[in-house]
Amino acid sequence: MKYIFYLLIFFVSFTCFAQRENEFSKTIKDAQRLVYKQPDSALVIVKRVLAKPNLPDTIYGSMYNIYGIYYGMRGNNDSLIYYQKKSISYLDNYPEFKARSLANLGVGYRNKGEYNTAISTFNAALEINRKIKNDTGIAVDYGELASVYNTMGDYEKSINLLISAIDIVKKDKKQDKLPALQQKLANTYLAQRNFKFAIDLYMDCLPNFKKMGQLKNYYLTLVNLAEARIHLEDLSGAKSALAEAIKGLEDFGDKSIIGISYGKLGNIEEGLGNHAKALASYKKGLELMLQVKSNRAVRVASEYIGLLNKDKNAVAALALAARIDRSGLFENSPNEDKMFYKKAVGDAYSNNNNESAAIKAYQETIVMKDSIAANDRQTAIGEAQAKFETELQREKNAALQANNKSLQKTIEAEKTRRWLYGMGILAIGILILLALRGYFLKSRLQAEQLRTIEAEKNMIQQQHLHEQELTNAQREIIDEKQRELTSTALRMANFQDGVMQIIDKCNTGEISKMSDLKKELQTLAKQEDYWKQFETRFNNLHPEFGNSLQHRFTKLTKNDIEFCSLLKLNLSNKEIASLLQISHESAITKKYRIKKKMEINDDDEFERMLTEM
Structure with missing residues (x-):
């Protein structure tokens, strides 16, 4: 009976403990689920659990981890780091939980711009997850590391890590980590200016x-989607995405991301011609970001200063720059943000007639631009720099050898003069030697300065030539597409000529049987729809032409716009008449009616408007 009693007590205790563990496990899952969409509700659960005494270390570690994530959702990175460190202190004996909290700790460091600390974290x-063979954890760590390298501008490392992470996740049946990795991959392509591919990935992630x-994550993706659409000049689509993002982000209270969103909204409003609204959006966004000391405030500030420079308001622009400099956010900002900021500050100094400060800011801009140049230029620049340094060192060695020979001759001469003239002549010789040495050093310093100036000049010229080559290449592509479009239009005219030939054959009696007519029509039907090809290719080449023309001249019909499309290709009235199967006089009349709808009388003005549209 005694043993039975002890067994009964043990069984009851074990049952109660198991029920308590199950209860806590469910509570943790509820909190983890809510923290990403209703962070305040998750915080209530966390506080309620932590108020209970004598909890297991895993519960303390998990709850403080969620506590940290809560502050991460709010954009409070200092509190995120504090609670993740507290979580880790309970998890030394639980490697999987510890690795998870370490990853969240790294997110906090990354958001603060402390990239080296984030990478080590x-x-x-990653080391823990490899030891315990936690593939999902490895994939998550790869993704977070990729985000750091993306921010630092090392896109090759970022993409390689993300591809490895995606390969790991695809082996998992759940694949619940895949959307976040696709989002990070899209962010990298966005940074590389591959906007169309980035948009495709963002659209896959959102649902x-x-x-x-x-x-x-949904609202963050909308913010980045808006950025990509801005670059593709889809301002209405970008504005719609930002409006939804800002409204949703208000529930999370993340002032940094909301501030970034308002900064992008300012960019859109300026593009739409709403200058006052743009200034207000930039101001509101920057104030929010400075409240939480977000390192991304530097980019928003650079765009805000750019608008103030546009208004010639140098005083306000320089006051804003001074505020950013005092905040200490510049040093931990991404290199590209620093470059845009220095360029804007340089323009502000120039508007304020402070040319020396402007030149200094522009020089810093050039240095930063060179540091983030494309990889294909980096190799060439590195080789040129190495060659320059080799030549410079060779010149220094030659100068030193010549100097040594000169010194040896001088010493020998001094010995001879010392023997002949005594101590007095020796003193004069030393003075002459010192004067010669000073002159030599001064001459060498001037020569070094001239070589440095020449090298900088050559580098700037190379940069200018590279940009000019890119411009010429783009112009050649546009000309080629224009020729292709014109060719398509003329082939379309030939197609329509074929239709008219069949009609003429019917009228002249060459085709009298229905079977012959059917055969002719079937042959013609197998040809391509050139007008549809023309319309598609024209829209690809001039995507905004039709909408801009319709918006500016509301009286124009669809046929009028199609007629204007042919005029934009510099087709003659005769070619257009042949293409549309109308008379030459009808084409002239059509053109006259369109100009009348546009209230334009001068032919040169009409053609110039179509060319610039």
């Missing part, structure tokens, strides 16, 4: 984030 988490309840 993610690598620590998955919404379905999984990861609303913060």
Whole structure:
């Protein structure tokens, strides 16, 4: 009976403990689910659990981890780091949980711009996950490391890490980590200015984030989607995405991301011609970001200063620059943000007639631009720099050898003079030697300065030539597409001529049987729809032409716009008449009616307007 009693007590205790563990496990899952879409509700659960005494270390570690994530959702990176460190202190004996908290700790460091610390933290988490063979954890760590390298401008490392992470996740049946990795990959392509591919990836991520309840990631993706659309001049689409993002982000209270969103909205409003709204958006966004000391405030500030420079308001622009400099955010900002900021500050100094400060800012801009130049230029620049340094060192060695020979001759001469003239002549010789040495050093310094100036001049010329080559290449592509479009238009005219020939054959009696007519029509039907090809290719070459023309001249019909498209290709009235199967006089009359709708009388003005549209 005694043993039975002890067994009964043990069984009851074990059952209660198991029930408590199951209860906590469910509570942790609820909090983890809510923190990404209803962070305040998750915080209530965390506080309620932590108020209970004598909890297991895993519960303390998990709860403080969620506590840190909560502050990460709010954009408070200092609190995120504090609670993740507290979480880690309970998890030394639980490697999987510790690796997870280390990864979240790295996110906090990355958001603060402390990239080296972030990399070492993610690598620590990666080492643990490799030891315990946690493939999902490895994929997550790869993704977070990729985000750091993306921000630092090392896109090759970022893409390689993300591809490895995606390969790992695709082996998992759930694949619940895949949308986040696709989002990070899209961010890297966005940074590389591959906007169309980035948009495709963002559009794939959005429904998955919404379905999984990861609303913060959903709104962040909308912000980046808006950025890509801005670059593709889809301002209405970008504005719509930002409006939804800002409204949703208000629930999370992340002032840094909301500030970035308002900065992008300012960019859009300026593009739409709403200058006052643009200034207000930039001001609001920058104030939010400075409140939380976001390192991305430097980019928003550079665009805000650019608008103030446009208004010739140098005083306000320089006051804003001084505020950014005092904040200490510049040093931990991405290199590209620093470059744009220095360029804007240089323009502000120039508007304020402070040319020396402007030149200094422009020089710093050139240095930063060179540091983030394309990889294909980096190799060439490195080789040129190495060659320059080799030549410079060779010149220094030759100068030193010549100097040594000169010194040896001088010493020998001094010995002879010392023997002949004594100590007095020796003193004069030393003075002459010192004077010669000073002159030589001064001459060499001037020569070094001239070589440095010449090297900088050559580098700037090379940069100018590279940019000119890119411009010429783009112009050649546009001309080629224009020729292709014109060719398509003329082939379309030939197609329509074929239709008219069949009609003429019917009228002259060459085709009298229905079977012959059917055969002719079938042959003609197999040809391509050139007008549809023309319309598609014209829209690819001039995507905004039709919409801009319709918006500016509301009286124009669809046929009028199609007629204007042919005029934009510099087709003659005769060629257009042949293409549209109308008379030459009808083409002239059509052109006259269109000019009348546009209220334009002068032919030169009409052609210039179509060319510039």
